[in-house]
Each structure stands twice: as structure tokens, then as C-alpha cells.
Amino acid sequence: MKDEPITLPLGEPPTKGQMIARFGRDLVTDFDLDDPGFNDKFDETLDFLVRKCPVVHSQVGRGYYLINTQDDVRRSAQDWQTFSSAKGYMPNRPEGMPYLMPEESDPPIHTEWRKVLNPHLSPKVSLSYEQPIRDDVNELIDRFINSGECEFIGEFGALLPGWAFFKNVLGLPIVDLAMLIEGVEEGTFSPDLGTRARHFGNVFAYLEKHLRWRSEQSERDDLIGTILKGVTYDNGEPAPWEHMVSILVDLTFGGIATTTFVMASAIHHLATHPDQRQLLIDNPAMIDNAIEEYARFFPPLVALGRTCTRNVEIAGTEIRAGEFVMLTYAAASRDPRHMEDPGKIDLTRTGIPHSTFGVGWHRCIGSNLARIELSTTIEEWLKRIPEFSVKPGTEPVYVTGYLRSMRKLELVW
Amino acid sequence: MKMKIDEELCTDHGRCAHFAPNVFRLDDDRYNADRGGIVEISAGEEKNATMGLKSCPERAISIVEE
Ligand code: HEM
Ligand code: SF4
Numbered sequence A: 001m002k003d004e005p006i007t008l009p010l011g012e013p014p015t016k017g018q019m020i021a022r023f024g025r026d027l028v029t030d031f032d033l034d035d036p037g038f039n040d041k042f043d044e045t046l047d048f049l050v051r052k053c054p055v056v057h058s059q060v061g062r063g064y065y066l067i068n069t070q071d072d073v074r075r076s077a078q079d080w081q082t083f084s085s086a087k088g089y090m091p092n093r094p095e096g097m098p099y100l101m102p103e104e105s106d107p108p109i110h111t112e113w114r115k116v117l118n119p120h121l122s123p124k125v126s127l128s129y130e131q132p133i134r135d136d137v138n139e140l141i142d143r144f145i146n147s148g149e150c151e152f153i154g155e156f157g158a159l160l161p162g163w164a165f166f167k168n169v170l171g172l173p174i175v176d177l178a179m180l181i182e183g184v185e186e187g188t189f190s191p192d193l194g195t196r197a198r199h200f201g202n203v204f205a206y207l208e209k210h211l212r213w214r215s216e217q218s219e220r221d222d223l224i225g226t227i228l229k230g231v232t233y234d235n236g237e238p239a240p241w242e243h244m245v246s247i248l249v250d251l252t253f254g255g256i257a258t259t260t261f262v263m264a265s266a267i268h269h270l271a272t273h274p275d276q277r278q279l280l281i282d283n284p285a286m287i288d289n290a291i292e293e294y295a296r297f298f299p300p301l302v303a304l305g306r307t308c309t310r311n312v313e314i315a316g317t318e319i320r321a322g323e324f325v326m327l328t329y330a331a332a333s334r335d336p337r338h339m340e341d342p343g344k345i346d347l348t349r350t351g352i353p354h355s356t357f358g359v360g361w362h363r364c365i366g367s368n369l370a371r372i373e374l375s376t377t378i379e380e381w382l383k384r385i386p387e388f389s390v391k392p393g394t395e396p397v398y399v400t401g402y403l404r405s406m407r408k409l410e411l412v413w
Numbered sequence B: 001m002k003m004k005i006d007e008e009l010c011t012d013h014g015r016c017a018h019f020a021p022n023v024f025r026l027d028d029d030r031y032n033a034d035r036g037g038i039v040e041i042s043a044g045e046e047k048n049a050t051m052g053l054k055s056c057p058e059r060a061i062s063i064v065e066e
Helices: A016-023 A036-040 A042-052 A070-078 A109-121 A123-128 A130-147 A152-157 A160-170 A177-189 A193-215 A223-229 A241-257 A259-272 A274-282 A284-297 A367-384 B015-019 B043-055
Strands: A055-058 A064-067 A149-151 A304-308 A312-314 A317-319 A324-327 A397-400 A404-408 A410-412 B002-005 B038-040 B061-064
Touching (some): A064 A070, A070 A324, A109 A123, A123 A130, A152 A160, A160 A367, A177 A404, A223 A241, A241 A259, A259 A274, A259 A367, B015 B043
Antiparallel strands (some): A149 A410, A312 A317, A397 A404, B002 B038
């Protein structure tokens, strides 16, 4: 992790030669979220995009644009009439993959679902899960604390969000979590689109089975009960079964595929910055704020897609109706027009205007829960393992597409 | 100091109330309870309220010039 912020002048468009020398490809006309070079030079590329290339295009598959500055991302995300979610959020979506509600819908369908789902993940309800989540944090730490080392992702980071979501929000056992995590990871990152579709299929099938089972039990008013109760669409029809299944799939994706990265990145930062660790140990009240900075700097959702419903011009680039557009939330959160030294992690930074949880009507429904998973993890970890570092000779392993994730982080204490 | 909460832009991030609980409240649907309205801010709360304003990802909160 570089601590030195990159200070590029704003605006000045780069030449093709400069970009190829630096990134191995022309980012403006030939961007690729799945390029290993993006994974390797993640921070540097984002800084480059937000400072110099407000809109770039990718030629991969059916092609897509990326919108990169904070103002453009915010305005586009808020304008759902122009930037529709109804055709999905992933670029080059596998054929035949069912759309996920509420994520891949527009108002009024989207509004109906969010209205009934939101109360289940409100700040108050999420806070009621704080103690059980804290207990789970400690249970996981108990498993490895005496051995003096752990592989953070497999032994903690990938597990806690699943436990938190399944045990508390869904009331589901966690025995099949490993399969679901693999399904979501491979469904997102597998280089082969057919494999991606197959893994997503497994997740759908599993969750549908559970929903079917619940629909045969007596009614309850928990989250799954609310999904089964359904909503009425503006044509007067009840939401179809497939939409209910997809709600559960979408929530599960959100619940298990994202928080791990912020958590692991925060722990990695603390492992490599003893002074920052001490700062939080001495001032636990700062942890909330630190989490916002970690979320800003380590965004698991790099960019989410929309489909243009009319011709628009953004920062001088014309985008035509029907084109696919990604809102690069990750770049928007490091916009130097809105914060000082965005390339620097500063846990004392206040009033952090990041877009890691999205902007507009699709903003993350699970952010309250995610924040509790993050605060309980950092609080308990620093209490129980105040001294720790990265295992010598190892480095964290990352993988990046429209999602960014850490695959491995070896720690010792 | 007075701040205005935009009715259309507020989409329930709850950051305002997190940083300035004495100034901004959330309603049952998690929106800023004063959205569409104006909040009066006492001198002691200006710092918190400004932090809430700056943290709002929607820029739904703005200072009302008097
Ligand atoms: C640090 C953790 C998380 C991050 C960074 C994150 C990020 C995001 C972002 C950026 C969006 C907006 C997508 C868009 O604009 O199209 C979103 C939506 C969503 N998130 Fe999260 N999320 C996190 C945790 C969670 C959790 C724990 C859950 C479930 C409990 C969840 C469930 C969802 C759902 C269902 C949506 C779709 C909402 C809609 O379209 O109305 N997320 N999330
Ligand atoms: S932070 Fe902004 S969007 Fe969120 S509740 Fe407050 S005013 Fe509304």
C-alpha cells in the first residue's frame, strides 16, 4: 500500500502514449474492469480516471462507459429516468440471468420493494443485532487467537458478514455458507462467462428452495416473511415468484460479497500502520469515523451499471440511448474536487463525502448492518489482538472487476 | 444558522443524524425527518451539523443564506 498520494493536475487530458506507458493500454477508449493491470494498479488507475478522464469507454463485449467524477456520478445516480437500472448492473451480463430486485428495477417497482424491505435493515433494527454480531466476532477470534496467526479472509473476513446476515436478518443456518460464498465469488470473477452463470444459478437454486420451504410454513413478519407477502405493482398485479426469489438473492449478494473487503482492508491497514492502530486503541470513539474513511478508500463495489434511456452528454462525451454506463463509485470517492489528499488514508478526516454505499434511490440497503459488522470487528480485534502484523514474506492477494475483493491476508501476532 | 433538507434528494443514508443527532432526526422510513423543510441550528451544534451536511452523499442538505 502506497501512502504517498498521487498528485496529478486536474483536467489535462492524457495522451495515448502516456497511458500506454503507464497502464499498458489506452484507458480512455479501451478500458477494461477485468484487466489484471487494473487490479494491480487500482488506486493509481482510479486517481488517473477521476482527475483526467471524466468519461471513458470500454470495448469489451458489448462495450460500456465509465463515469468517474463525484459530481457526474452523483447526478447520474440520482437521475434514474435517464440512467435506468432495469437492464441490470453488470456489464456484459450473462445471457438468461434473471434480473435481481430491487437492484435491477426502476421506480415504481423499486419504490414498492424498498418501502417494505427498508424497515428490516433500518439503523434501529441493525443496532439490535450489534451484540450477537459482537459475540460472533469473539467466537471467530477464539478459534485462532492462541495459534498466533490466521488467514484473515478464510478464517474471519469471509465468514462474519455471512453469519451476521444469515443468523440475524434471515434467521437461516450458516452450514451452507461456503457454497454461497463460492457461488457469489465465482459468479462475479470467473474469467469464463458460462462458469459465472452456472455459479449464479447455484445461488438462485439454493435460495429458492429455502423460500419455497418458508412459503409452506406459517406466516411470519421477518424479512423473508415480508418478501413472501410481496408487493403490488402499478399494473395491479402482485409481484411474481421469480422477483421474490431474486430479492433474496440480491440481499444475499450484498450481505456476503462486499463487507469482507472493507473489513480486510482496514485490518491490513492497521497491521501495517502501528501508529494508526495505537490511535484507535487510545481513542475508540474515533473508530466510527475511521470506518467511513476505510469505506471511502476500499470500495468493494467499484462501479455499478445503468442503461441510458436517452442521448446524453457527460463531460463532453456523447452517450447514446441504449448504451451501458458504469457509475464508478470508487473513483467518485477519491475526487480531489471534493476533498484534500484523496489518495491518502486519513482516519481523522471528517465529513467524508464518499459514494462507497452508492448514491440515489439504489443506495445500499445494508449499510447500517455493514457499519456494525465493521465497528464490532475493529473494536474487538484491537482489544484482543492489539499487536499484529502481516506474516513476513506474504502479501494480500486482490482480485478486481466491477467488484473488488481480497482473497488472502496472512497475519501473525 | 439554518439548513434546508431537499425533499427529492434525501434518500435515507442517515449520515446527517449519525453525526448531528441533536440536529437531524430520522423518521420511521429512515429519511431526514425534516426533509422538505428547514432546520434551525444552535451555535453549539453548528460543527456537528456541518459534518452531517458534508457527509450526506446526496448533497441533500444546504445552508440557508440569511
Ligand atoms: C461494506 C459493505 C457494503 C457496500 C460497500 C455496499 C455497497 C452498495 C452499493 C454501492 C449499492 C448501490 C448499487 C447501485 O447503485 O446500483 C448497494 C446496493 C445494495 N446493497 Fe449494499 N453494500 C454493502 C453491504 C451490504 C449488505 C450487508 C447488504 C445486505 C444486508 C447489502 C445489500 C444491498 C442491496 C439489496 C442493494 C440494492 C439496493 C437497491 O437497488 O435498492 N449491501 N450496496
Ligand atoms: S444524510 Fe442526506 S440523504 Fe441521508 S438522511 Fe440525511 S439528508 Fe437524507
